[in-house]
Amino acid sequence: MSEYSVLRLIANTITGHANWRRAWRDPEPRKSYDVIIVGGGGHGLATAFYLAKNHRVGSIAVLEKGWLGGGNTGRNTTIVRSNYMLEGHAHFYEKSLQLWEQLSRELNYNVMFSQRGVLNLGHSDAQMDGFARRGNSMRLNGIDAELLDRDQVRRRIPYLDFSDSARFPIYGGILQPRGGTARHDAVAWGLARGADRLGVDIIQNCEVTGFKTQGNQITAIETTRGEIGCGKVGFAVAGNTTQLTSKLGLKMPIESHVLQAFVTEPVKPLIDSVVTFGASHFYISQSDKGGLVLGGDLDFYNSYAQRGNMPTIEHVMAAGQAMIPGLSRMRILRHWGGVMDMSMDGSPIIGTSPIDNLYLNCGWCYGGFKATPGSGWVFAHTIANGEPHPINAKLTLDRFERGKLIDEGGKGPFPGHH
Amino acid sequence: MIIIDCPYCGPRDHAEFTYVGDAARTRPAEDASQATWFDYVYLRDNPRGPHLEYWQHSSGCRAMVKVLRDTSSHRVLACGLPADQLEAEQLEAGHLEAGQ
Ligand SMILES: Cc1cc2nc3c(=O)[nH]c(=O)nc-3n(C[C@H](O)[C@H](O)[C@H](O)COP(=O)(O)OP(=O)(O)OC[C@H]3O[C@@H](n4cnc5c(N)ncnc54)[C@H](O)[C@@H]3O)c2cc1C
Numbered sequence: 001m002s003e004y005s006v007l008r009l010i011a012n013t014i015t016g017h018a019n020w021r022r023a024w025r026d027p028e029p030r031k032s033y034d035v036i037i038v039g040g041g042g043h044g045l046a047t048a049f050y051l052a053k054n055h056r057v058g059s060i061a062v063l064e065k066g067w068l069g070g071g072n073t074g075r076n077t078t079i080v081r082s083n084y085m086l087e088g089h090a091h092f093y094e095k096s097l098q099l100w101e102q103l104s105r106e107l108n109y110n111v112m113f114s115q116r117g118v119l120n121l122g123h124s125d126a127q128m129d130g131f132a133r134r135g136n137s138m139r140l141n142g143i144d145a146e147l148l149d150r151d152q153v154r155r156r157i158p159y160l161d162f163s164d165s166a167r168f169p170i171y172g173g174i175l176q177p178r179g180g181t182a183r184h185d186a187v188a189w190g191l192a193r194g195a196d197r198l199g200v201d202i203i204q205n206c207e208v209t210g211f212k213t214q215g216n217q218i219t220a221i222e223t224t225r226g227e228i229g230c231g232k233v234g235f236a237v238a239g240n241t242t243q244l245t246s247k248l249g250l251k252m253p254i255e256s257h258v259l260q261a262f263v264t265e266p267v268k269p270l271i272d273s274v275v276t277f278g279a280s281h282f283y284i285s286q287s288d289k290g291g292l293v294l295g296g297d298l299d300f301y302n303s304y305a306q307r308g309n310m311p312t313i314e315h316v317m318a319a320g321q322a323m324i325p326g327l328s329r330m331r332i333l334r335h336w337g338g339v340m341d342m343s344m345d346g347s348p349i350i351g352t353s354p355i356d357n358l359y360l361n362c363g364w365c366y367g368g369f370k371a372t373p374g375s376g377w378v379f380a381h382t383i384a385n386g387e388p389h390p391i392n393a394k395l396t397l398d399r400f401e402r403g404k405l406i407d408e409g410g411k412g413p414f415p416g417h418h
Numbered sequence: 419m420i421i422i423d424c425p426y427c428g429p430r431d432h433a434e435f436t437y438v439g440d441a442a443r444t445r446p447a448e449d450a451s452q453a454t455w456f457d458y459v460y461l462r463d464n465p466r467g468p469h470l471e472y473w474q475h476s477s478g479c480r481a482m483v484k485v486l487r488d489t490s491s492h493r494v495l496a497c498g499l500p501a502d503q504l505e506a507e508q509l510e511a512g513h514l515e516a517g518q
């Protein structure tokens with residue numbers, strides 16, 4: 001399969017775009033693979049891509065029950081950032097951001113990564129102190145962060161509610177200039193094409209329904225397209241993680257919840273960065289088509305339904321109007337939901353499992369899109385070497401049992417604080 | 419919208435309630451093993467399908483309501499008081515299959 005380039009674009013334009021070849025193959029599953037990744041979202045595809053690119057592990061397949069990126073990868077609001085503070089998070093998310101910065105070139109596919117900046121608003125002295133602490137920790141780790149006062153925020157985004165009657169007056173904010181957004185589908189497609197070009201078999205419409213085990217090993221995977229033998233197995237199925245682990249008798253520190261997102265009718269350029277509200281859970285950016293992309297809290301009940309309910313919608317819209325009063329007359333064009341893999345400390349799990357040849361990648365909560373390349377990179381390393389890379393070494397499954405929770409939210413050692 | 423039938427107040431919109439979560443777990447004895455406590459605090463069955471859960475009627479009578487709800491459709495199958503055996507009753511009435 002050939003490189004994409006301006007010359008190819010011109011050549012194909014002259015021939016009426018009739019000669020583009022498909023971007024990846026559609027192979028029949030083989031009898032067995034050395035490594036099988038379950039889940040064809042961004043994380044599964046990135047894992048396969050970096051396994052094929054950086055490691056020698058033999059044959060690789062990705063099994064996806066639906067279509068590529070039909071899960072949370074295609075449903076998220078695409079915010080990419082690395083404004084994390086804690087050991088165990090900071091270097092991992094920063095690695096991911098660095099991979100984003102070169103991803104389009106690495107894949108020869110435009111993932112439309114746009115470093116438009118991510119700004120979190122602060123609405124009290126305490127919140128600003130917290131931001132200063134976070135920003136300082138980030139800078140000590142070599143991650144960009146800028147603390148902005150009220151006037152600096154106002155110069156950047158004058159249409160926020162700076163009035164005297166604002167319910168939550170804006171004190172300032174913290175900005176990560178290198179943060180931004182990317183095009184979700186392009187990420188899935190670019191990684192799929194990249195993995196396929198390195199020989200990975202990407203098998204869609206192939207749901208994993210069960211496992212054959214021997215001793216403490218998975219020997220074969222049962223799918224809707226037949227049984228497939230396996231060497232090593234990696235799960236990257238987000239909200240469906242416990243659907244698979246329960247078949248292996250593994251109980252997980254994970255609940256599946258629904259998170260909704262919204263897009264408005266397209267308008268002229270209005271919001272040129274990502275802005276989050278500090279007084280309530282709300283965030284907004286603008287897509288290249290002009291739609292305002294916004295979201296907020298979980299619905300807060302267990303769900304696999306991929307759709308949410310009205311109270312959350314009302315809450316998100318109310319928060320949006322409190323932050324930007326001018327939104328009040330915008331119309332929502334579409335809304336949808338995804339099934340989130342909410343871990344008990346709000347941090348992901350990437351590592352080994354109690355089963356010898358099974359590796360786990362889950363617990364992404366609200367924020368796994370930004371982690372896509374980093375997650376694939378460390379998960380590939382973990383699978384190839386049978387042990388974590390130093391930057392995902394703290395994101396283990398057994399941290400809950402050992403009391404080594406990664407509590408970025410600063411909410412204390414309690415479960416279910418998602 | 420999810421409608422929860424509070425045993426005291428009758429059917430109400432779920433926005434009046436606070437979700438408390440999995441009601442199938444039982445708090446272990448104080449001196450139970452570390453492993454038992456770990457299981458209780460952190461691990462969940464997280465089923466797709468009927469899920470036994472608590473919702474507190476926090477903007478109403480403040481009672482804890484036990485609810486059996488299908489997590490794949492949000493359909494409420496039964497509501498009752500915490501001591502009620504909702505699953506057993508549903509099985510008996512033929513609304514649930516054994517093993518679900
Ligand atoms: C509304 C919303 C907004 C979000 N906003 C952001 C954001 O702004 N920034 C951010 O960083 N993150 C965000 N996230 C989170 C982010 O989308 C996810 O964490 C991330 O995309 C997860 O990627 P994944 O590859 O692990 O999962 P997915 O993309 O969900 O991929 C998992 C795949 O596994 C497949 N699968 C499941 N079960 C099986 C099976 N049995 N057999 C075969 N295949 C199976 C599914 O079909 C799916 O395609 C958001 C999520 C949602 C829902």
Ligand SMILES: [Zn+2]
Nearest residue numbers: 424427475479
């Ligand atoms: Zn009541």
